[in-house]
Amino acid sequence: MRPATPWPAVPAVAGGRGLARSAAMAGALRKTTGLVGLAVAENPHERLRILYTKILGVLQNFPKDAAYRKYTEQIVNQRFNLVQTETDVQKLQDKLNSGHIEEVIVQAENELSLARKMLQWKPWEPLIEEPPSDQWRWPV
C-alpha cells in the first residue's frame, strides 16, 4: 500500500537529532537514531546500493510475468533512483517517506530475504487446491 500516514517521529527525538545535525557539518554522522537497538548507519547510500543490486539480482531468477517480480522491481528501482540522485541523508529520508534511513536499510534486508524465500515457494503458480464449497460461507 502507498504510505498513507506513516507514524510521525517522536518529537523529542527529532529535536535531539536536529540539534546534533545543526551542531555538526551537513554530511557528518548523527548522534543517535532515537530508536532502541537501531544504531546509526555510516554510509547508508553505499549499503542501500549494495542491497538493492542484490535484490534486483535475485529478482532476475523469477519468471518474467510473475507479479511479485514486476512490483518489487518497480519499488526497488524507484528507491534506487532516489538513493542515487539524493546525497543528503535528511532529504533522502523525506523523499522516501518511510522513516529513518536505518529503517529503510532494515526493510531492504527484509525484502532481500523475502525474495530469496519466494524463489523457493514459487507463489506465481495457480491455486494449489480449491476449498470445499461451504468452507467460506457466512452465515453458516
Add this chain to the structure above:
Amino acid sequence: TVRPKNEVEQKQLCAFGEYMAEILPKYIQQAQVTCFNELELLIHPDGIIPVLTFLRDHTNAQFKSLADLTAVDVPSRQYRFEIVYNLLSLRFNSRIRVKTYTDELTPVDSAVSVHKAANWYEREVWDMYGVFFANHPDLRRILTDYGFEGHPFRKDFPLSGYVEVRYDDEVKRVVAEPVELSQEFRKFDLNSPWEAFPAYRAAPEPLKIEAGAKKDDAK
C-alpha cells in the same frame, strides 16, 4: 446513528486485496473487504508461512505486528476449524486478517518462525480446540488444568464440562468426578414460529470482480 461509509479506505483495501491476489495466486483462495472496511485473505493451509512472511517483509505491506491468533469452530463443515491471524502494519497504519482452515487431525504450520508472538496464541488454540501446530517450539496446555481431558472451546464440549473436582477426605487429595448438576441443562429456543423477514430468505450475493479469484464485498 449509522457509521458513515468511508469509500476511500474501502477502495484502498480493495486495491490492496487485488495486489495480494495477483502476487500470491498459489495460496490465496479469496480476498474480501467487509462493510466495516476490514480486509480478509482466505488462504490454503499450506500457504500460512509464505503469506505471513510476505506480509511481514514486503515493502508495500509491512505487517510487522501479529495482533491476534485464534480459531473458530464450525462443526458442520468438512474442515471444522478456521484459524484466524490478525496483523497490524505500523508503517501504513492498517490491519489485515488472514484465515485458513483445518480439521481435527491435520496439523498446521506454526507461525512462530515468522512472528514470535504466535507462541502462546498457538498453545492456546491447541489447548482449547485441539489444532496441532507443526514445528512449534513448545506446544503444551496453557489454560486448562494439568490433567484436563478434552478441548473446551469446541462446540460439542458442554458448558459445564464432563468432570468436576472436589477434595476427598478419605484419600486426602483432590479427585475428579463426573459432573452432577442440581438442575438439568435447559435450552430455550427463542425463535418465533413465524418467519420474521420473508424478503431476506436467501443470503445476499456479494459482488464479484474476477470469477473465482476474489470477492469484493462480504457481509
